[in-house]
Amino acid sequence: MLGDDNNVWIVKFKNNPQHLRILANELVGTQLAHVIGLSVPLVGIVDVGQSVIDTYPQLRIDYGLKGSERCLSGLQFGSQFAGSMISLQLDEYLADEQLLSTHNLEQFAGILAFDKWTCNTDYRQVVYRRNGVERGHSAVFIDQGACFNGGEWSFPDAPLKGIFAQSCAYSAVRGWDSFEPWLSRIEEFDPHTLWEIAEGVPREWCGGKVWELDMLVEKLVDRRSRVRELINQFRTSDKVPFPNWNKKGSDAWPPRIPPSRSSLGFARITRRTPCHNA
Numbered sequence: 001m002l003g004d005d006n007n008v009w010i011v012k013f014k015n016n017p018q019h020l021r022i023l024a025n026e027l028v029g030t031q032l033a034h035v036i037g038l039s040v041p042l043v044g045i046v047d048v049g050q051s052v053i054d055t056y057p058q059l060r061i062d063y064g065l066k067g068s069e070r071c072l073s074g075l076q077f078g079s080q081f082a083g084s085m086i087s088l089q090l091d092e093y094l095a096d097e098q099l100l101s102t103h104n105l106e107q108f109a110g111i112l113a114f115d116k117w118t119c120n121t122d123y124r125q126v127v128y129r130r131n132g133v134e135r136g137h138s139a140v141f142i143d144q145g146a147c148f149n150g151g152e153w154s155f156p157d158a159p160l161k162g163i164f165a166q167s168c169a170y171s172a173v174r175g176w177d178s179f180e181p182w183l184s185r186i187e188e189f190d191p192h193t194l195w196e197i198a199e200g201v202p203r204e205w206c207g208g209k210v211w212e213l214d215m216l217v218e219k220l221v222d223r224r225s226r227v228r229e230l231i232n233q234f235r236t237s238d239k240v241p242f243p244n245w246n247k248k249g250s251d252a253w254p255p256r257i258p259p260s261r262s263s264l265g266f267a268r269i270t271r272r273t274p275c276h277n278a
Contacts, residue, residue: 001046001048001078003046003078007080007081008080008081009044009046009078009079009080009081010041010078010079010080010081011046011048011076011077011078011079012026012076012077012078012079012145013048013061013071013072013076014072014074014075014076014204014205015061015069015071015072016061017061017063018145018150018151019150019151020151020205020207021150021151021153021205021206021207022077022145022150022151023076023077023202023205024201024205024206024213025144025145025146025147025148025150026043026077026079026143026144026145027043027045027077027197027200027201027205028144028147028197028198028201029118029144029145029147029148030043030079030144031043031197031200032114032118032189032194032197033111033114033141033144035185035189035193035197036110036114036181036182036185036186036189037110037181037182037185038107038110038111038114038141038182039104039107039138039139039140039141040140040141040142040144041079041080041081041082041140041142042079042080043077043078043079043080044078044080045075045076045077045078045200045202046075046076046077046078047074047075047076048071048073048074048076049073050073052073053070053071053072053073057070059071074204075202075204075205077205079142082127082129082140082142083127083129089129089130089131090127090128090129090130091127091128091130091137092127092128093128094128094137096166096168098137099166099168099169100168100171101136101137102128102136102137102138102139103136103137103138104138104139105139105169105172106172106178107139107141107182108139108164108169108170108172109170109172109173109178109179109182110179110182110183111124111141111164111182112124112162112163112164112170112179112231112234113179113182113183113186113227113231114182114186115147115161115162115163116157116162116227116230116231116234117186117220117223117224117226117227117230118144118147118148118162118220119147119148119149119154119155119156119157119161119162119223120144120146120147120161120162121146121149121150121156121161121162122143122145122146122161122162123162123163123164123165124141124162124163124164124165125141125142125143126139126140126141126142126164127139127140127142128140146162148216151207153212153213153215153216155219155223157230157233159233159234159237159239160234160237160239163234163239163241167239167241170241170242171243171244172244173241173242173244173245174244174245174246175245175246176228179231183227183228183231186224186227187224187225187227188224189221189224191217191221194217194220194221195217198213198214198216198217201213
């Protein structure tokens with residue numbers, strides 16, 4: 001959809017077929033990933049008026065054999081289109097050889113740490129941004145809807161959940177240092193900042209159970225110290241995802257640094273990016 005800021009937004013509606021809470025997952029998850037320094041789209045809360053729904057009858061949710069219904073008006077989740085209608089091109093898939101040449105390949109280790117922290121129960125979703133005058137691509141990590149186990153807001157951890165399907169993306173992992181700085185940023189993530197992010201979620205997206213969002217935040221705070229353990233479970237799985245891991249000293253985990261308060265703050269701006277450094 002074209003926003004009033006003249007940018008193109010990918011919009012998820014409240015009555016999407018996955019779950020109402022998917023909108024909260026997208027908003028919270030993408031902002032968390034942004035704070036720890038990962039390449040994610042700009043996100044916002046998009047207000048779609050009833051007049052827009054009435055003007056464009058194609059704005060419908062298709063349930064297949066179960067029929068369809070009109071999209072609901074009101075506050076929706078928006079993710080700014082990672083490409084552009086003019087200068088940037090976007091690819092949804094790269095062959096292994098192209099993937100290995102992406103400019104930010106090292107961030108696949110960072111997004112793995114993020115997905116383990118947030119218990120993404122889907123495969124990691126990625127698009128690749130390419131400028132027409134440059135060679136190569138940059139990965140943009142999209143779709144945080146399956147974080148927190150989708151609409152369940154639970155954490156059924158498993159070694160092969162939240163991973164990227166093309167294992168070559170992890171070929172640069174040599175040890176725990178390959179997960180930096182993102183892993184340390186998760187372990188040191190300021191709880192105050194996490195609460196500020198959660199405060200930006202429209203209450204209506206919680207499905208009438210706002211207190212469960214509070215419980216979700218508390219669980220995320222507790223899980224910061226478990227991310228290395230969860231990565232290690234994936235590392236020692238039958239998939240053998242890190243063939244280039246340095247065996248010498250590979251099981252020596254650096255001591256966890258106690259969390260400290262961050263100076264980062266957030267401003268919730270309806271219809272535009274609610275996340276920026278204050």
